[in-house]
Amino acid sequence: MRFPAQGKVPLGYPAAMKTAALVIIGNEILSGQTQDRNGPFLARRLGELGVRVAELRAVRDDEPAIVAAINELRASCDYVLATGGIGPTHDDITAAAIAKAFGVAHAVHPKARALLAAKYGADLNAARLRMATVPTGAELIDNPISTAPGFVIGNVYVFAGVPEIMQAMFESARHRIAGGPPVRSRTVLATATEGVFADQLAAVQAQHRDVEIGSYPSFGRAKVETRIVMRSTDAARIDAAAAAVENMFRALAVPAVSEPGSAP
């Protein structure tokens, strides 16, 4: 058996490609009650912007946990995108935790207060004013859905946890994210278990080191299927790898088709 030597796993991405980490904040994720939709959305959008997602962490509404994750990841990645915990209730502690991570105070932002005052008028109570509170030095991120803004400080972007609001905030902020050529992908769907072709696929990967080739089996249907997914920022190299994969399956007499809509 052969394991790839450390650091030799082909990635298919330029060495200089920007990286991002995602921090999903909220007890509801770690109880299994809520399926996180923000991580997959941000991962796909960042890929389109040419940014590689290096890691995702889901942490509790717990200040030390948030501080530790933010500080570790903002040092190791170009961008950190965090979601959740910026509402008006007692369990919304993200603004205070991010302030602590940066070693700054947190206070009501005048522009955020004005936005909320315009929306709520006399109903702008203490709880709602929490939504105007950001770390000192943070800039606001526009929220076209429900007004209360997100914020950015340093390389850390903080969005709401409600998916529809988070997505709108991301589109407000994405002009700040400098990426590169988009990540493209293509999928070949084969009717076989991995053990039938794994050795040959390793050889294809070795010959196409500038394309990341992943193999994803699925079970529980009438037939066993495996998806071979090729990713790279270079469409021509994906085409070359996909042709090699299709040739490989032909040689093995394994039925395989390019998945509809998967061409880059």
Next chain:
Amino acid sequence: MRFPAQGKVPLGYPAAMKTAALVIIGNEILSGQTQDRNGPFLARRLGELGVRVAELRAVRDDEPAIVAAINELRASCDYVLATGGIGPTHDDITAAAIAKAFGVAHAVHPKARALLAAKYGADLNAARLRMATVPTGAELIDNPISTAPGFVIGNVYVFAGVPEIMQAMFESARHRIAGGPPVRSRTVLATATEGVFADQLAAVQAQHRDVEIGSYPSFGRAKVETRIVMRSTDAARIDAAAAAVENMFRALAVPAVSEPGSAP
């Protein structure tokens, strides 16, 4: 505005409760191509076993990333449950990475080889033999679906990434996980935005510090709804907190009902 002081966020869990971290391994998660189903499943099952999930990390099929996550989390949590990367293809590097994290070699396990030999016979090729390879000193975890085993070493449990197989492996291994009283929850569904009741809910939380109370708004429907979720290992304390939440909404004239099936 008031933010909870650090370390004073009520948790609703016994101080001695066992903790777990989840490590989801695979490029397909961080590209946004595949929605992780393993994290939510493990989180729910661990709650039923009385184990609190402290953190979830999704990392790439990259040896240094896997080693770093495993070593950080096995030191800080009672259990680490990892999924993905134990198949026969070149991108399955989890066994080698876990071995590296523990500073041990990895080799074919005789019992795992025998299981695969019985299944595949003459078709037990080099690629399939990778699935019998585990860190030295690891014990096997039974796989009743597709034979190739998971493994446990120290406090780290390694399962397949395919959800159906992962779930079966978890049930094979769960007798090894010593938890405590199960985490129970109850949900009150209110027709109001959080800003209407956030101050009052903070007071309820302050009076029920042994129950974790979370507030989760949803948008995009005809009416604005917020779910108040109470969690604790103590059913009587959840009932008391739920009664306080229902009284609170009554006093505010906010329509609210216990969500069907949510009683502990």
